[in-house]
Amino acid sequence: MHDFNYLRPKSLADAVAAFKNAGDGRYLAGGQTMIPVMKQRLASPSDVIDLSQVPELKGIAVNGGIVAIGAMTSHAEVAASKDVQAAIPALADLASGIGDPHVRNRGTIGGSIANNDPAADYPAAVVGLNATVVTDRRRIAAADFFTGMFGTALEEGELVTRVEFPTPEAAAYEKFLHPASRFALVGVFVARTKSGVRAAVTGAGPCVFRETVLEQALTRTFAANAVKNIDIDASNLNSDIHGSAEYRAHLVGVLAARAVAKAR
Amino acid sequence: MLKPHIGDSVLRHEDARFLTGRGTYVDDITLPNQAFAAVLRSPHAHARINGIDASAALAISGVLLVVTGEDWLKQGFGPIPTKSAVNKKRDGSPLNEPPRHCLAIGKARHVGEAVALVVAESHAAALNALDAIDVDYEALPAVTDARKALEPGALLVWDDIPGNFCLDFELGDKAATEASLKASDHVVELDVVNNRVTAVPIEPRGAIASYDAKTDCYTLYNATQNVHANRDTFAEKVLHVPKEKIHHIAPDVGGGFGVKNGVYPEPALLMYASRKLGRPVKWINTRSESFVSDSHGRNQMSKVRLGINKDGKFQALYTETIGDLGAFCWTVGPFTPTGGSARTQGGPYAFKAMYYCSKAAFTNTMPMDPYRGAGRPEASFQIERIVECAARKLGFDPVELRRKNLIPPTSLPLKTAMGLDVDCGDFPQVFERTLALSDRAGYAKRVEESRRKGWLRGFAIAPYMECTGGGPKEFAGVRFQKDGSVELAVGSQSTGMGHETSMPQILAARLGIDFESIKYRQGDTEATPLGGGHGGSRNLELGGNAVHQAASEVIEKGRKLAAHQFDTDEAKVQFEDGHFFVPGTNQTMTMREAIEASFDPSKLPEGMAPGGLDANTTYERGVISIPNGCHAAEVEVGPETGVVRMVGYWVVDDFGTIINPLLCDGQVMGGTAQGIGQALLEVAHYDPESGQMVTGSLTDYALPRADTMPPMTIEYYEGAPTKKNPLGVKGAGEAGCCGAPPAVVNAVLDALKDYGVTHIDMPLTPEKVWRAIRAAR
Incomplete structure (x- = not known):
């Protein structure tokens, strides 16, 4: 790890200002990706801006069919939240399965979606539930937020403050664990909402995506059998020693069926 | 009291x-005035080193020393020799041993090979120096598969070692085995791969060397398994100092499994650096470096032929193996695919004749050294796979076929066709007790329960016989x-x-x-x-x-x-x-x-x-002892995804006298965990084009975890303490790695038998299992 300045602002305004003043600033949320990357010297920011003391980034609120989760909320907090469990059980369930207890106690929703790891779980919920990402300067629709592998619509210095999830009629998330990392080799989030059925896939491709073949089938019949042996196009999917594109495509159908079966 | x-x-x-957290591992030791070393490792599988410019590194504040291969040779230090117990080819000539210097000389031959050592006032400065060293590499094509390395015209890992050939080996009566195969009613043949794995001890390798000019002596704290033998090699072969001048200490060591047995270059480099700088020098390998600089194990490709008669009696066993050595002979690397794998061929079964032959080849990969079992797990896997294959092909019940061929206690003592002195034991009793523990009567009901949940259930039993070393x-x-x-x-x-x-x-x-x-x-x-x-x-x-x-x-x-x-x-x-x-x-x-x-x-x-x-x-010791036992596994296979889960596991071991059953259980569980890892999860995978190790981190190298492990029942058969030693003990540490891979793989194949799947190479990853099911459908 290279030397850096460590800053711990006490407000959103101070955090954003600290970033502006830094030569090569990086926000630090839970640090579950950033710290290992810094330790491997693959990132060497001049200033690390720790967001743990910024009050505007905290808290879970359920209001008028919207579950708003502060960016610095840990996975463990989301998993344990009675409010989230009642409003969107699928979201609490997803959070309870991220990484291991250490990761869940440190890692945050804001950090996860800002990093946009192709195998992360939260992006599937954000896209699957058509959430809105709220930043220090604007509101970004899920469809516009994730732009590619490790890519987001966030501008330089823009800070996610919370994510607003509309409550679905029914939803569920299923993932197949990568045998080594235990990230999602493939993860599928399905949701039946007032505006239609959504199915978001993570792990399988370079970036989370909506699988229209699944959505069309599930719009016709929201039942496991509708997608169990469905043909998923493998051409844009990832291929590595842990899963070929063909295998991942197959898993998308299997996991979608399982998710639909347990959706509530 | x-x-x-x-x-x-x-x-x-x-x-x-x-x-x-009160253990004292090497990294817990801090000596006054210690400096920090880091190793520059080759990013290439094969490259000519046209030059190394360390001037920018040496200009960094706090950087004390850079040592290159050329500097090292100038000191007159010797290469690290192999100490393989099998050190001659079949024709009696010595094995081909390339010089293994502590730093690459002229060429780098595998990713991770040490190219230079830097020492600095701080760990951070040492890392900065690594970044600043300019090595003029000329990348060369690499060979990463031992079978390809032995083919005519293969590119050479070592210019002066033709055909990448280290040595060949044979044991047993070839003519008698061939004759017996010919006379057998059936000959069953199977290609068996023992996948390349690495041990991943929780504590990476590391060392601190401290030279005292007053006494002209070195103190070396080292995460090693073998202080005496490795001290002797450092002293007599590498640094050319009397061995009394090196005080070698292994403090608490966090796992070895063979990976810390051998002689590695870094401690020798540290001793030199400490002498040169007049202060202690510390180095701790990172996890990432460990994957490409800790020895690997297994990686044998074998053709196994079993002669069997209509009545199910085994007649002859003929095994031909190609063993990968990596880029060097390492410490005892050539022994594993030769003598190490030959001794326990045939397991606990009676054969009229056996023959084992092998060839070992150099490749542009991390070298091999012993890994828990070092040859015996390979042999155990070979025999148990061919027996299962024979049962399936010829229509025998796998349990019955094994029962029929176990060496009976009345035949003991005996010397096997491989020359192994089997003095005592009761293989049939151990086998039957394992079966009894595994509740065969309730099996049909469990199969049905699995089926109702959408899972396929499979069972296998794997008796094994191994030896100490x-x-x-x-x-x-x-x-x-x-x-x-x-x-x-x-x-x-x-x-x-x-x-x-x-x-x-x-x-x-x-x-x-x-x-x-x-x-x-x-x-x-x-x-x-x-x-x-x-x-x-x-x-x-x-x-x-x-x-x-x-x-x-x-x-x-x-x-x-x-x-x-x-x-x-x-x-x-x-x-x-x-x-x-x-x-x-x-x-x-x-x-x-x-x-x-x-x-x-x-x-x-x-x-x-x-x-x-x-x-x-x-x-x-007079004669090595013969640990033996039996593993039985039940697995569930998810046909939709190919995922395998371990649901039942029973072990009966004959380790002679059991000194401490608690410690012994730990050995059995740990060995079984590593065996399950090899069977289902682990592979040290090299990209055949680039020679890069694809599974070079824990996010890609899949280790077994607590939730991989099945509930286990472990018992000991103590009816046959060996008379080869006064305590009557037979050694327990490596047995789990002998029993588990065949038990697990054969259980998975049993679960898939209705699909007609007869073979899948380890590790049985979900995709491989899914593909096998799909191909059979």
Whole structure:
């Protein structure tokens, strides 16, 4: 790890200002990706801006069919939240399965979606539930937020403050664990909402995506059998020693069926 | 006060220290004024090194030293030699051994090979220096598959070693085996791959070297399994100093599994750097570096042929193996695919004839050295796979076929066609007990329960027979103190197995003294004059028997002392349960009293000096012992995804006398976990084009975890303690790796039998299993 300045602002305004003043600033949320990357010297920011003391980034609120989760909320907090469990059980369930207890106690929703790891779980919920990402300067629709592998619509210095999830009629998330990392080799989030059925896939491709073949089938019949042996196009999917594109495509159908079966 | 017996599950003495973070591993040691080293490693599988410019690195503040291969050669240091017990080709000529210098000379031959060492005031400065060294690499094409390396025209890892050929090997009667195969009713043939794996001990390798100019001596703290032998190599072969000049200490070591057996370049580089700089130098390998600089294991490709008659009786076994050595012979690398894999061919089954032959090749990959079992797991997997294959092809019940061919106890002792001296055991009884534990009667119901949940259930049983290995001598020293404490020093070494418990347990049980009064020393060239370290499941067999022998010597001396006290003839004094006594009299003396008396000159017999009960002894093994046993596994396979989960596991082991069942269970579970890892998860995978190690981190190298493990039932058969050593022990450490891979793989194939799937190469990843199911559909 290279030397850096460590800053711990006490407000959103101070955090954003600290970033502006830094030569090569990086926000630090839970640090579950950033710290290992810094330790491997693959990132060497001049200033690390720790967001743990910024009050505007905290808290879970359920209001008028919207579950708003502060960016610095840990996975463990989301998993344990009675409010989230009642409003969107699928979201609490997803959070309870991220990484291991250490990761869940440190890692945050804001950090996860800002990093946009192709195998992360939260992006599937954000896209699957058509959430809105709220930043220090604007509101970004899920469809516009994730732009590619490790890519987001966030501008330089823009800070996610919370994510607003509309409550679905029914939803569920299923993932197949990568045998080594235990990230999602493939993860599928399905949701039946007032505006239609959504199915978001993570792990399988370079970036989370909506699988229209699944959505069309599930719009016709929201039942496991509708997608169990469905043909998923493998051409844009990832291929590595842990899963070929063909295998991942197959898993998308299997996991979608399982998710639909347990959706509530 | 704890007076344990042989066979008690004494709790691990070292655990309080380990579990509360109070262990002392190399990285916990800080010497005054120490500098920090880091190793520049080749990013290429194969590259010519046209030059190394370290000027920018040396200009960095705090950087003290850069050592390149050229600098190293100028010092006149020697290459690290191989010590493979098999060191000749079949034609009698020596094996082809390329020079293994501590730094790459002229060419780098595998990703991770050490190219330069930097030393700096801080770890950070050392890392900055690594970034600043400019190496002029000319990348060359690489060969990463031993089979391809042996093909005519293959590119050469070493210009002067034709055909990448290290050595070939054979054992057994080829003509008789061929004749027997020919005469057999059926010959079943199978290609078996033992996948390349690496041990991933929780503590990476690391060392601190400290040179003292006043005494011209080195102190080397090193995460090693083998302080004596490796010191000798560093001293005599590499640095050319008398071995007495190196004090080699292995403090607490966090796992070895063979990976820390060998001689690595870094400690030698550190000793040189410490001498040059006049200060201690510390280096700790990172996890990422460990994957490409810790030795790998297995990686054998075999063709196995089994001759079998219509009645199911095995006739002959013929195995041809190609073993990958990586880019060098490493420490004992050539032994594993040759003698190491040959000895236990055929497992616990009776054969009329056996023949084993192999070739070992160099590739542009991390070299091989022993990994838990080193050849015996490979052999066990080969025989159990071909037996399962024969049962399926010829329509035999796999359990029945095995039962029919196990060597009966009435045939023991015998010498196998591989020359293995099998003295005792009861393979059929162990086999039947394993079957009984696994509740075969309830199996059909469990299959049905699995089926209702959408899972396929499979079962397999895998009897195994292996052998011990490692250095044939061991030292034990018992030194009594006036205050009643006892120092026990043994030259074998724990890397986590619990020797601090089992060795004092043997001494306490034999002498009838307090376990807590014994202070244990190990892993230190000044604690014992010789030592064989750890390897080949050797500790109880050698270290344990050395302690036993030392205890006997203490008792003999105690009898002399007691006879003097009792004013009687020494021959009349007996020792039992911690007491010297003369039968038929009330004369008695405890061992504790004898120890106290031994420090009182007025109580000593003639010729005995104060403290005269001390014993320093060397135990020498006659013949290696034969651990054996049986594993049975039940698995569930998810046909939709190909995922395998372990749902039942039963083990019965014959390790002879069990000293401490708790520690023994730990060995069985750990070995089984690593066996399950090899069967289902682990592979050290190289990209065939680039020669890069694809699974070079824990996010890609899949280790078994707690939730991978099935519930396990473990029992021991103690009806056949070996007479090859006084304790009657057979070695326990590597057996799990012999039993588990075939039990697991055959159980998965059993689950898939209705699909007609007969073979999948390890590791049985979900995708491979899914593809096999899909291909069969």
